[in-house]
Structures are given as C-alpha cells and as structure tokens.
Amino acid sequence: MRFLMAFLLLCSAFPAWAVHGMGMGYEPKYPAGFSHFDYVRPDAPKGGRLQLSASGSFDKLNPFTLRGQVAAGMGYSGNGFVFAEYGLIFDSLTTSSEDEPFSRYGLLAEDISLAPDQLSVQFRLNPKARFSNGDPVLAQDVKYSFDTLTSKQASPTFRAYWADIAQAVVVDRLTIRFDFKRRNSELHMVIGQLPVFSKAWTQGKTIDQIFLEHPVASGPYVIKHVDLGKSVTYQRRKDYWAADLPVRKGMFNFDEVEYVYYRDRLGEEEAVKAGDLDALEEFSISAWVRRYKGRRFDSGELVKDEIAHTRATGMQGIVMNLRQPRFADKRVRTAIALAFDFDWLNNRVFYNRRARTQSYFQNSADLMAGEMPTPEELQIAARLEQTPALLAALRDPVVRPASSGGTAEGLRKNLLRARQLLSEAGWTYRDGALRNSAGDPFVMTIMIPDRSSEIVLAPYARNLGKIGIELRYRLSDASLIKKRLDDFDFDLAINILGGSSSPGNELYDDFGSASADEKGSQNLSGIKDKTIDQLIEEIVKSPDRKAIAAGARLLDRYLLHQQYVVPMYYGRQFFIARKNYLQHPPALPPHMLAGSWLLTMWWREQP
Missing domain, CATH: 3.40.190.10 (Periplasmic binding protein-like II)
Structure with missing residues (x-):
C-alpha cells in the first residue's frame, strides 16, 4: 500500500502529458531519447580559437x-x-x-x-x-x-x-x-x-x-576579456552542464571565440584577406566576385564557400515612416517603390545572383500569398471588418514589385506611372523640385552605417531624382542609427520584416497598432491598421499549421497591397570566406542562419 501511494504521488508530480519536445501543428521530428540533431557531427573535435569580426563599436x-x-x-x-x-x-x-x-x-x-x-x-x-x-x-x-x-x-x-x-x-x-x-x-x-x-x-x-557587468547565465560560454568598443572574447565552459545533451551534442566546439571590431565592412574584408580573421560572411556580391582574390586564396589557405539555403528570408525592404504625413498616402508610397529598379541592379551590380523579394514570408511556400486568395483565406476574411482596403486586396491580384525588365523603356514606364500617382496625391514639379501645396520640396534621408549600401542607393537616388524627389543617404555611426530608429526619428530605413517560418506572437511587435508608438519596437513603419490587428489575432489563435498558413497568406496579401515598404532583394546562398582548417558537417539544415551555424556546428581541424 505504501509503495502504491508513493507511485501515485510520483505520477501526479510528472503529468502524463509531459513531453520532451513539441512541434507547431505537427509531431516533432526527433523522438524522446534521440542522440543528436541529424545535421551536426556528434563527435566533432573540441578546441582552438575562432576569430570573427563586427562593425562599428559596442558599449x-x-x-x-x-x-x-x-x-x-x-x-x-x-x-x-x-x-x-x-x-x-x-x-x-x-x-x-x-x-x-x-x-x-x-x-x-x-x-x-x-x-x-x-x-x-x-x-x-x-x-x-x-x-x-x-x-x-x-x-x-x-x-x-x-x-x-x-x-x-x-x-x-x-x-x-x-x-x-x-x-x-x-x-x-x-x-x-x-x-x-x-x-x-x-x-x-x-x-x-x-x-x-x-x-x-x-x-x-x-x-x-x-551595462558592463559580466552576465551570470547557464550557456556554453562566459566572457573572458573585454576591450570596450574594440573586442570581446568568450571562453567555452569546461563545466558546461548541457554539453552532452542531445540538443547540444557536437555543438559549440571552439575553446575561445573572439569578435574584433572594425570601423566598417571594408576593414573586415581586408582583415580576412590578410589572414587576421578565421571567417567572414560577405553580403556584397560585387565585393565577393571582384575583391575576394589574392595569394591566400590561390594557395588554398583561404576558401570561398557559396552555400545554398532554403531558409525563410522575410521582407528586406526600404521602410517608410508612416508617422510623417507625406507617407500616409498609398499613392506616394507606390510611386517611391516604382523608382527602385531591381532588374538593373541584379544585372549590373549583383551578377544576377540575387532574387527580388516578393513576400513578407519569402521562401516559405505555404505562407506566401498566391495570385488570388484561396478559399481558406476568404473564410478568414469573412470574419474581419469589411473595409475598402481589405475588399480591394481580396478583389485584385496580389501586388508584386514592379519590374523594368532591365530596360530603359521599362524603367521609363514605371517612372511615368510614379509621376502620375504623385500628381494625383497633390505633388507637382516646379522650381526644380517636386513640391506639395505648401511649396515644400520632397526630400528624403536614409542613414547607412557603412559605404557598402551606396552601390544600391546611388542608382535609386538617380531614379527618384527623375521624378523630382531628392534622396540623401548619410553615413552615420551604427549606435546613432539605432537610437534614431528606436525613437522613430527617420524618413527611410533599410529593414527586414517578417520572415518567420511559423508566424505568431512576434507579429504584434512587427505590425501591431499597439507597438507603433512603443519606442524600440520592430514596427518601424508605424503601422496602425485594424485589419492587420484582426489578422494577427486570427493567426495567433490558429489551431494548426494549415490555419496559420492561411492567415499568413492573407496578411502577406494585405501588407503587399498597402505598399508599406519598397521590396528589395534576398540572397539564395551564403557567401563565406574561411580559413581552410575550419570544417563543417556536410548535411546543412534548411532553416539555418549562417552566423549561428558557424558558431554552433563548425570545428577546427588540428594541424
């Protein structure tokens, strides 16, 4: 009897529905008692030092x-x-x-x-x-x-x-x-x-x-050394409690990880080519193709990896600050987007290795809006307030970024359409500039942390100039840019929105009305839209993956229709320059991030 009572107490302490893991709307891939994730090398050697870089400074x-x-x-x-x-x-x-x-x-x-x-x-x-x-x-x-x-x-x-x-x-x-x-x-x-x-x-x-107190936490590393604003070094804990857990087996293999700060991306690029860094992810294709050369690459000391991926990339775009009255008019936002000539950039700058962003859930096939709404989307829409904007988004084909076809004539058509929209919105060209009824010229500023963005913004500024809008891009310290964005004190900003392969609660901060005035939120645009708020609620309370996907497609469709950002582009592969002694598993997880992948799954082959 005493044994039975003890057994019953034990059962009550550990509920029958307790599980080792959960999947969002599906059974998780890895069963209880699994040994390690499939994409890691469980016996990866430990040791060595990994030296990486960062831009700007830290405080x-x-x-x-x-x-x-x-x-x-x-x-x-x-x-x-x-x-x-x-x-x-x-x-x-x-x-x-x-x-x-x-x-x-x-x-x-x-x-x-x-x-x-x-x-x-x-x-x-x-x-x-x-x-x-x-x-x-x-x-x-x-x-x-x-x-x-x-x-x-x-x-x-x-x-x-x-x-x-x-x-x-x-x-x-x-x-x-x-x-x-x-x-x-x-x-x-x-x-x-x-x-x-x-x-x-x-x-x-x-x-x-x-601010500078070393965190007391339970992760695999502790801070070893800090040179404020210049470098930070992490040391792997030899007593890391989770080292042999299935979710950590074969991961975090370097004894030390150091980040050295450089003034800009060019400094980081030169450092890896000089052999001062172990690895660097490059984001500029023109730099990758034209400048990653030299004797260290020729000798095999440095290796260039182009690694294809299928991870969700979200909407990389130029965000317009809707808190400014001039951006409140959808016609103005549409005109500004029409001046961005991706086809020309891809051909002349990106060596045709970028793809145009078409969705806030780019690369997540079941979450991206199709040409017309599905029956599941229409069922959700029927539960929402039937506003003119929602009805238009349901009636019209999904809005895709304008294409020039890479021709001067194609761009000219887009710019003529932009001029017409601006005229309808009350902007007219006089005295050498596009002006509103009060005579104020249309001038926009975008802050950039280094000069790598200039190659994209310069042709965009030329196109905007043809319709009377002046775009100024200003080189600023990364910490100042962050402060300005946190305070919503900006005209335009390059940002990545959405992108989750399982959207949910983060949407409140990305697009919800409540976050529009909350300084430091991800809702940089300042979107306040009841339809979007209702759609977020529908997605968050969805019972399964199918319902989540339908809600995400409808949200995607509506956001695209509202033209809140200028869609830019995304990369279909990671470009990584590395020392030849850095190795990684051959099986690449589809949802990996290049930065975390390097930290968690790579190792250093000992000479």
Whole structure:
C-alpha cells in the first residue's frame, strides 16, 4: 500500500502529458531519447580559437535593453526581439532544431507539460543545470528572468511578444508554470525561448542599470576579456552542464571565440584577406566576385564557400515612416517603390545572383500569398471588418514589385506611372523640385552605417531624382542609427520584416497598432491598421499549421497591397570566406542562419 501511494504521488508530480519536445501543428521530428540533431557531427573535435569580426563599436554587455550597442555574440537584440537561439551566454528553457519549421526541445527544461485547457504550460527543470558561478538553475530564477524582461526597464519587444502571459508561478524548486490570459496556439512554444539568468548578475539593480557587468547565465560560454568598443572574447565552459545533451551534442566546439571590431565592412574584408580573421560572411556580391582574390586564396589557405539555403528570408525592404504625413498616402508610397529598379541592379551590380523579394514570408511556400486568395483565406476574411482596403486586396491580384525588365523603356514606364500617382496625391514639379501645396520640396534621408549600401542607393537616388524627389543617404555611426530608429526619428530605413517560418506572437511587435508608438519596437513603419490587428489575432489563435498558413497568406496579401515598404532583394546562398582548417558537417539544415551555424556546428581541424 505504501509503495502504491508513493507511485501515485510520483505520477501526479510528472503529468502524463509531459513531453520532451513539441512541434507547431505537427509531431516533432526527433523522438524522446534521440542522440543528436541529424545535421551536426556528434563527435566533432573540441578546441582552438575562432576569430570573427563586427562593425562599428559596442558599449554594453546587456542585450535586453534599448539603450546602447550590445557586444557581438550575446545572441539577442534589444531592438527587434530576434531570438538568435545560439547566443554564447544565455541558455533558454527550450531550443529549436534547424531542420524543422518550428519545433522546441527541452534544454534547461527536462520536459514540457501543456495543460489540457491550453491556458498554462509547465516546465520541469533539469536538476543538472548550473549557472556559470556554479549555482543551480531554479524555478525562481526562471520567474525572475521573466519578470525582469517583461518589466518597463527592458526592451518593449519582450512585453509585446509575451503579452498573453498573465504570470509566472513557482510550483516547486525545479518546476515553473506560466499562466495565460487566453488560449494562444503558440504561446507554450515561444515562452520556451525565454533566456534565463541569475539574480547574481543584476545584484539588486534594475535591468536598465546593467551595462558592463559580466552576465551570470547557464550557456556554453562566459566572457573572458573585454576591450570596450574594440573586442570581446568568450571562453567555452569546461563545466558546461548541457554539453552532452542531445540538443547540444557536437555543438559549440571552439575553446575561445573572439569578435574584433572594425570601423566598417571594408576593414573586415581586408582583415580576412590578410589572414587576421578565421571567417567572414560577405553580403556584397560585387565585393565577393571582384575583391575576394589574392595569394591566400590561390594557395588554398583561404576558401570561398557559396552555400545554398532554403531558409525563410522575410521582407528586406526600404521602410517608410508612416508617422510623417507625406507617407500616409498609398499613392506616394507606390510611386517611391516604382523608382527602385531591381532588374538593373541584379544585372549590373549583383551578377544576377540575387532574387527580388516578393513576400513578407519569402521562401516559405505555404505562407506566401498566391495570385488570388484561396478559399481558406476568404473564410478568414469573412470574419474581419469589411473595409475598402481589405475588399480591394481580396478583389485584385496580389501586388508584386514592379519590374523594368532591365530596360530603359521599362524603367521609363514605371517612372511615368510614379509621376502620375504623385500628381494625383497633390505633388507637382516646379522650381526644380517636386513640391506639395505648401511649396515644400520632397526630400528624403536614409542613414547607412557603412559605404557598402551606396552601390544600391546611388542608382535609386538617380531614379527618384527623375521624378523630382531628392534622396540623401548619410553615413552615420551604427549606435546613432539605432537610437534614431528606436525613437522613430527617420524618413527611410533599410529593414527586414517578417520572415518567420511559423508566424505568431512576434507579429504584434512587427505590425501591431499597439507597438507603433512603443519606442524600440520592430514596427518601424508605424503601422496602425485594424485589419492587420484582426489578422494577427486570427493567426495567433490558429489551431494548426494549415490555419496559420492561411492567415499568413492573407496578411502577406494585405501588407503587399498597402505598399508599406519598397521590396528589395534576398540572397539564395551564403557567401563565406574561411580559413581552410575550419570544417563543417556536410548535411546543412534548411532553416539555418549562417552566423549561428558557424558558431554552433563548425570545428577546427588540428594541424
């Protein structure tokens, strides 16, 4: 009898629905007890040093606040909540695999329990988990991290992302529960992305008072050395508690990782060619083709890798600040987009190795809007307020970026159409410039952190000049640009929007009305649209992948119809220059990011 009671108590402590991992609308690929992710080399050799680069400067080691520029390698971005997943310092409750759309597997959490009513989720922590100071990771630390990151002192993006979480509750020493305000199809997944840190890091201060204190967290690395604004070096923890877990096997193989800061991209490029860096991802195709040459490449010391990928790339585009009245008119936004001649750029600058961005979910086939709405999209649309803009988006073919066909005549037609739209919007050409009724000229400024963007912006400025608009591009410090964007003090900005292969809660911060006036949010455009708000709600409460995809297609269709950005282009491969002793597994995960891939899965072959 005593044995039976003990057994029943044990069963009640570990719910029958506790699982090792979850997929968003599908069964996760990796079963309980799996040994390692398929795309890693589980016995990859450990050791050596990896020297990388970053542009500009940094003035803090805290990635969770708006103020300042965080050091490279921390893994999280204070402006725009980009869960890099593979930050070197902070472990999260769960982690993703890079060969599935959106699955989460236990990391700090040994298992996950979603309540039958889907109004709470419970995580049981791994008793082996340790912070870098040797302390165990406890439920109270998880609660502290959540409460800190959703406070007013942290980046507002965290509050938007987890807005539907009512509270974090310590159940026992190793069990934490998150209660939800309402049902949300992915909230139990995205709260697993919570980075966990110790109170010992903040030492009684609020998170916005932490700048150069070394984080006390549970990740695979600690900070070894900081030369403020110039370099930061991370050292692999020999006592890393998760080194042999299936989700970490064969990963984080370098003993040290150092980021050296350069004034601009040209400095980084010259450093890798001189042999001072171990690897560099190049974003300029013209630089890659024309300048990555020399004796080190000829001798085989440096290797050029062109690595195809199929990851979702989102909408890379030029964002217009809708808080300025001149951009409120859709005709003006359309005219500005018509002047961007991608075909000419691709032929003359990109060696025909870029593709035009067509969607906010580029490269996610089931999420990209088709020519006309599907029956599933129409069903969702029927539940929305029937505004003229929505009806037009449903009636008309999906809006695609204008093409010139690479010909002067094609560009001329686009610019004539742009002039007509601007005239209809009340802008007329007189006294050498396009002017509104008050006589103010149409002048736009875009800030750039280095000169690599000039090769794209110069021909765009020429085209805009032909319709009377002056585009000024101004070289500025990266920290100043970040501050201006955080404060929404800009005309135009180059940004990447959307792009998740499983869209959900991040859409509140990307496009939701509530984030439009929240400084530091990802809603740089300042979009305030009830239809978009309703669509985000539809996507977030979707019961399965099919419903999520239908909602995403309709959102994509509507955003494209509204012409909020000038669609630019995306890369179909990564361009990486590396030392020949850096190696990586042959099987490449389809959803990988080049930066995290290099940090997590590469290794150094010993001479």
